Amino acid sequence: MTSTDKSPVRPRRIQGLDAEQRRARRREQILAAAFELIAADGYVNTAIEQICQTAFVGNKAFYELFESKEACYLALLQQQSERAQGMVAAALAEVTGDRDAVVAAVIGAFAHSLVDDPRVAKVTFGEASGISAKVEQQRRTNRRWAAQFLESLWRTQGFVPPGDIPHLYPIAVSTIGGLFDTVADWLHTDAGVAGDIDTLIRDLTVFADIVNRGLSAAYPPS
Known part of the structure; x- marks a missing residue:
């Protein structure tokens, strides 16, 4: 028997956050990490990998938000x-x-x-x-x-x-x-x-x- 249930699919939530909220949180984490590292070591001496490690996000997540x-x-x-x-x-x-x-x-x-x-x-x-x-x-x-x-x-x-x-x-x-x-x-x-x-x-x-x-x-x- 074919189901006729047409109720909308709810967006997946992780830790109570939807995808856009998680994206915004990752962005804040990355900016907070960049702020901390650049203040301590300078722009030139701060690498994307360090920012990601400090922010606890992957490199892929960084490049989804910032191109460089x-x-x-x-x-x-x-x-x-x-x-x-x-x-x-x-x-x-x-x-x-x-x-x-x-x-x-x-x-x-x-x-x-x-x-x-x-x-x-x-x-x-x-x-x-x-x-x-x-x-x-x-x-x-x-x-x-x-x-x-x-x-x-x-x-x-x-x-x-x-x-x-x-x-x-x-x-x-x-x-x-x-x-x-x-x-x-x-x-x-x-x-x-x-x-x-x-x-x-x-x-x-x-x-x-x-x-x-x-x-x-x-x-x-x-």
Whole structure:
């Protein structure tokens, strides 16, 4: 007798996860392993086989998700950038008070996102430069987001008057470069080695304050 049961076949679940969930978990495992190894040994000295062993996945699983070590590192840079963006955006959403309080909250979140875990700065600062054109493009994309965020902050907090301000975005790009270089320099000082983030936040705040005052002077309200 032929069965007429037309009920749909349920996707196979392993450890309570379907195929897409397992894929997402493997991706997170691989990125976590790559982050740990690159922070410890550098990009050049980290092999795909090491990443797979640390992540407890096979090489086949790696290549199902990433076509190369470079692609894995690009995903890692993007992951860290999104984490930092989230921290800064959350700080901006929660802060109350005048624009100095806003700047202090944003600067604090920016600093904490980069140095609370020393490995973040090493992976994103120490390794990103000079690997490949694609990695440099990703690094520049992250910097451009930061510059656009800063330009928006200047406008919404009244550091510049409304309307078209010439050269504002290039100024934001230069300012972001200065902020990142301040972090990079701090990492190589005694304060950085000791993890004295208050010193870093002070230096970043002083730099941002000088730029903000310069903008207000150059573009006074009409």
